[in-house]
Structure formats: structure tokens, C-alpha cells
Amino acid sequence: MATKRVAIVGAGVAGLTSIKSCLEENLEPICFERHDKLGGVWNYSRELRPGQGSALYNSVVSNDSKEMMTFSDFPYPKECPPFLSHPMVLRHIRNYAQHFDLEKHIRFNTDVIDVQRNNDGKYWKLQIKDKDDKISTEEFDYVMICTSVYNRPFTPSYPGLENFKGTKIHSNMYREPTEFKEKKVLVVGGRMSGGEIATELARNRAEVYINMRHGVWIVPRICQDGRPFDMTLFIRALIKSPSKLTAEIEKICTGKISDEQCGVQGSEIRSAGRRLTISDDMSECLARGQIKTVGGIKEFQEDDVIFNDGSTLENVDAVIFATGYDFAVPIIDDSWIFDKSGNAEVYKYIFPVRLEDPKRLALINLVHTRGSHWPVAELHARIAARVFAGNIDLPDKETMKKDIDEKIKYVKNKYFRVPAGPNTDDLADMLGVKPSFGHLSLSDPQLAMAFEYGPMVPYWYRLQGPGAWPGARDRIMKAMENTSYAMKGYQSFTEGK
Ligand SMILES: Cc1cc2nc3c(=O)[nH]c(=O)nc-3n(C[C@H](O)[C@H](O)[C@H](O)COP(=O)(O)OP(=O)(O)OC[C@H]3O[C@@H](n4cnc5c(N)ncnc54)[C@H](O)[C@@H]3O)c2cc1C
Numbered sequence: 001m002a003t004k005r006v007a008i009v010g011a012g013v014a015g016l017t018s019i020k021s022c023l024e025e026n027l028e029p030i031c032f033e034r035h036d037k038l039g040g041v042w043n044y045s046r047e048l049r050p051g052q053g054s055a056l057y058n059s060v061v062s063n064d065s066k067e068m069m070t071f072s073d074f075p076y077p078k079e080c081p082p083f084l085s086h087p088m089v090l091r092h093i094r095n096y097a098q099h100f101d102l103e104k105h106i107r108f109n110t111d112v113i114d115v116q117r118n119n120d121g122k123y124w125k126l127q128i129k130d131k132d133d134k135i136s137t138e139e140f141d142y143v144m145i146c147t148s149v150y151n152r153p154f155t156p157s158y159p160g161l162e163n164f165k166g167t168k169i170h171s172n173m174y175r176e177p178t179e180f181k182e183k184k185v186l187v188v189g190g191r192m193s194g195g196e197i198a199t200e201l202a203r204n205r206a207e208v209y210i211n212m213r214h215g216v217w218i219v220p221r222i223c224q225d226g227r228p229f230d231m232t233l234f235i236r237a238l239i240k241s242p243s244k245l246t247a248e249i250e251k252i253c254t255g256k257i258s259d260e261q262c263g264v265q266g267s268e269i270r271s272a273g274r275r276l277t278i279s280d281d282m283s284e285c286l287a288r289g290q291i292k293t294v295g296g297i298k299e300f301q302e303d304d305v306i307f308n309d310g311s312t313l314e315n316v317d318a319v320i321f322a323t324g325y326d327f328a329v330p331i332i333d334d335s336w337i338f339d340k341s342g343n344a345e346v347y348k349y350i351f352p353v354r355l356e357d358p359k360r361l362a363l364i365n366l367v368h369t370r371g372s373h374w375p376v377a378e379l380h381a382r383i384a385a386r387v388f389a390g391n392i393d394l395p396d397k398e399t400m401k402k403d404i405d406e407k408i409k410y411v412k413n414k415y416f417r418v419p420a421g422p423n424t425d426d427l428a429d430m431l432g433v434k435p436s437f438g439h440l441s442l443s444d445p446q447l448a449m450a451f452e453y454g455p456m457v458p459y460w461y462r463l464q465g466p467g468a469w470p471g472a473r474d475r476i477m478k479a480m481e482n483t484s485y486a487m488k489g490y491q492s493f494t495e496g497k
Pocket of ligand 1: 010012015039054057060063069110113149
């Protein structure tokens with residue numbers, strides 16, 4: 001039988017794990033990457049590359065700890081610190097590609113510009129542009145879209161913004177604090193990037209104001225007991241109980257910014273677990289007055305910003321919009337994903353059920369996640385490859401629609417703009433790799449305790465079933481030890497070839 005050809009668009013974490021998963025299912029992956037290197041967003045560059053959506057600032061440190069943000073069968077060396085700079089992450093991604101010999105399946109400098117249903121021949125027809133702008137067409141049986149959920153920067157519109165004379169940038173263009181030294185800067189948006197950029201600017205002698213849509217709780221990367229926050233919070237026994245989770249977050253957070261400080265009435269969302277910002281320094285900067293919160297923005301003038309409460313911030317030099325990204329997959333038709341009300345009809349956030357044959361195309365990691373993106377990308381890729389290979393069947397459309405409708409209800413209730421937080425255990429269940437607590441209690445009680453009360457490291461999904469990895473148990477049991485190892489005497493991971 002002829003091998004099934006799979007087009008993979010993008011060679012970031014999602015694309016690489018898709019190549020590997022296809023190879024494991026005896027499919028033929030051909031990955032197209034518009035840039036000249038693999039690694040996606042972790043490939044730091046001073047300037048935005050053509051077509052690039054999200055980007056890193058130079059001082060970025062991972063929000064997730066190294067045992068939570070890794071490949072499930074390829075851990076970071078224990079010499080890496082618990083939280084990682086961008087060169088370390090990129091080195092790890094490259095090592096992964098090298099270890100599993102993935103690079104030879106990638107065509108660099110190749111932009112996929114359109115995906116269309118083919119009338120005869122193979123199922124899909126892709127339009128591809130090479131580095132000399134030459135356009136060609138290729139046919140495939142399946143497509144995996146790995147182009148990132150952070151694809152199109154979102155900047156809110158405000159009256160008068162076009163008249164503002166100072167610097168206006170989206171956070172994807174921020175690299176260094178130097179140019180903002182001794183400047184008055186308004187940062188709009190206080191989650192992850194917003195909080196971190198505001199803090200970096202404040203530490204580098206800018207006068208910083210921050211505007212957020214609502215209050216947040218500030219959580220440090222490392223808790224007082226030396227454990228990373230995510231290894232403290234992402235624990236099955238806690239996640240099952242929103243009140244216990246909230247209590248735990250309250251215990252570890254270093255500061256809170258109330259809704260009132262942001263100029264909004266108490267919002268309807270009560271669960272703090274949905275409104276965290278990860279920052280080691282932000283609470284201190286707020287306490288020292290190095291960052292000040294401001295309320296809702298009414299309008300911009302040439303030099304000033306006017307707020308809803310009537311107050312004015314005068315002579316503002318720069319505004320940085322850390323306001324996130326819109327969901328966008330420009331190479332396919334929006335109607336394949338969204339219904340008329342804008343709801344994404346995508347089974348498990350992977351298979352668009354609006355397609356005639358949903359199992360022909362997969363969205364990989366095109367979701368907002370609670371916790372790291374990496375385990376979700378990997379599970380998506382593993383599921384999609386097994387579905388393409390005919391080793392997992394999708395339910396009928398009606399059943400998939402019912403599952404989606406349930407999720408849409410949940411997503412709406414939680415006020416997410418785009419598909420949110422797929423539960424990794426749910427995905428693992430579909431793949432047939434979810435461990436059972438009952439079974440573990442009988443066969444390996446120590447592991448069973450770790451399953452319920454230990455961190456949800458990705459290695460749990462390599463213990464059994466397709467793609468099982470013999471190293472998984474050991475990594476699960478040593479997750480904390482491997483996390484703290486480097487803090488006891490760090491050997492450089494980025495040195496060497
Ligand atoms: C500042 C910052 C901090 C972050 N910190 C974390 C963190 O701590 N933990 C975490 O889990 N995640 C973090 N992320 C999110 C990050 O997006 C994920 O970690 C992950 O790398 C996403 O991988 P991806 O493959 O889905 O997307 P990307 O890494 O963006 O890769 C997409 C690739 O697709 C290519 N591409 C796009 N369109 C086309 C096309 N039409 N044709 C050909 N190629 C195309 C792009 O060139 C790119 O290489 C962070 C992101 C930012 C911006």
C-alpha cells in the first residue's frame with residue numbers, strides 16, 4: 001500500500017512533535033517551515049521575521065518549569081535550571097530534532113499559502129511558495145496545521161489612538177528595556193508578558209503604569225518551599241477541587257491586584273485560578289511604587305492618556321500593548337472552523353467537524369492552555385497521527401458535535417475568547433495512554449500516590465499504550481529532584497557546540 005503523505009505546516013514544537021508522531025505511525029511527513037530554522041517562537045530574533053506573529057523579548061524566562069514544559073520522552077538534562085532562558089529552550093528543541101532525526105523531513109524557507117480540497121488525486125492540494133517566490137502545488141492525503149495559536153497580534157482600538165505621538169508597539173516588538181529608560185511608559189495588559197515587561201521596564205528606570213482589564217493574583221515561579229508554582233498547582237487532586245486550588249493559589253501568591261484597581265466593577269469570575277500572572281518581581285515593584293496601576297482607558301490624545309474616571313496621565317512617551325493574539329489560520333477557510341456565531345467547531349480542538357471528512361485535517365496546539373503548551377501539542381500530534389493511520393476512529397459527527405457543544409458552553413462560562421484549556425488527561429484517554437489510578441494502586445502504589453498528588457508532568461502519558469517509553473516512571477518519580485538539581489551547582493547547558 002502507498003504511504004500516506006502528511007503535510008505539516010510549521011516547524012515549531014507542534015510541528016516537530018507532529019513529524020515524530022507521523023513517523024511512528026509509518027506515515028510520510030513533509031514539514032514546511034517559512035523560516036530558515038526550526039524552533040518557531042523560541043528562535044529569538046531582534047526583528048520580527050516576515051509573517052511572524054508572536055515573538056520573545058531578550059530576557060524572557062519560561063513561565064512553566066522544565067519538567068512541565070518538555071517532551072514526554074525527551075526530558076531536559078538535569079543540569080538545566082528549573083526555569084529556562086530562550087537559548088536553553090531552543091537548544092533543547094534542537095536536541096530533540098537531532099535525537100529523533102526530524103530535520104531531514106523539513107523544507108525550510110517554504111511558505112504554505114493555501115490549503116484546498118483537491119478534485120482528483122490526493123485529498124488536499126497545497127500552494128507553496130519557495131524562497132525565490134516561486135509558487136507550486138503539491139498533493140497530500142492529510143494536513144497538520146502547526147502555525148501557532150499566537151499568530152495574529154491583537155491591539156484594542158481606542159478613540160484617538162491614531163493621534164498619539166509617542167511610541168506605540170505590540171509586545172511582540174518589545175526586545176530590550178534600554179530605549180525606555182527614564183521614559184513614561186503605559187503597559188496595556190497585565191497577564192504574563194504584560195506583567196514581565198512592566199517589571200523589566202521598572203527595574204531599568206522607566207516610569208511604568210499598567211492598565212489591565214481586571215484584577216490578577218501574582219504568583220512567583222518558585223514558591224517558598226522551593227517548588228515551582230506549576231508543580232505545586234497542577235496536581236490532579238487539586239485540579240478536581242476549585243476551592244482547594246484557589247486556597248493553594250492564595251497561599252503561594254505574592255500579591256493581588258483587585259478589579260477596582262483596574263477601574264472595573266468586581267467581575268463575575270470568582271475563581272482566581274483563571275486570572276494568574278506569573279512574576280517574580282511584580283509585587284515588589286508595585287509595593288515600591290515602581291509600577292502603578294491605572295484604570296480603564298477612555299481615549300488617547302497627542303501626548304496624554306485619559307481614563308474613564310476622568311484622570312489623565314500626561315506626557316506619556318510610549319504605550320506597549322501586551323494584549324495578546326487573535327485566533328487566525330490564514331491558510332485555510334475560516335468557515336471550516338467557525339460557525340456563524342464564531343464558535344470553533346473543532347473536536348478535541350483538533351478535528352474541524354465542519355469539514356466533509358474531519359479526520360483529514362488536524363489543528364495542532366491551536367488552543368489556549370492552562371499550563372504549558374508542549375504536552376498539549378504532543379498529545380494533539382500523537383492523536384492526529386493515529387487517526388490518520390487508521391488506528392483510532394473518530395466518533396460520528398453527531399457525537400463529536402455534542403462534545404463540542406458541551407465545551408463551548410464551558411468556554412463561554414469561563415469568558416475565554418478562543419478555545420481554551422483542553423484537559424490533557426482527556427486527550428490521553430482518547431489516545432489510550434491515560435494511566436488509571438485504580439490499576440496503579442494495585443500494581444504500583446507509590447506511583448499511584450504520585451499520580452494523584454504529584455505534578456502532572458508529561459511523562460505520565462508515556463507509561464503505557466502506544467508510544468510507551470521505558471524512562472517514564474523514573475522521570476515521574478524524580479521530577480522534583482531533577483528540577484532542583486541545577487540550583488545546587490549549575491553546569492552550563494548552553495555551552496558547547
Ligand atoms: C514571550 C513568550 C513566552 C512563552 N512562554 C511559554 C512558556 O513558558 N511555556 C509554554 O508552554 N509556552 C510558552 N510560550 C508559548 C509558545 O508559543 C509555545 O511554547 C510553543 O513554542 C508553541 O509552539 P508552536 O509550534 O505551536 O508555535 P510556534 O513556535 O510559533 O511555531 C509555528 C511555526 O510555524 C511557522 N509557520 C507559520 N505559518 C506558516 C506557513 N504558512 N507556512 C510555513 N510555516 C509557517 C512559523 O514560522 C513557526 O516556525 C511563550 C510564548 C511567548 C511569545
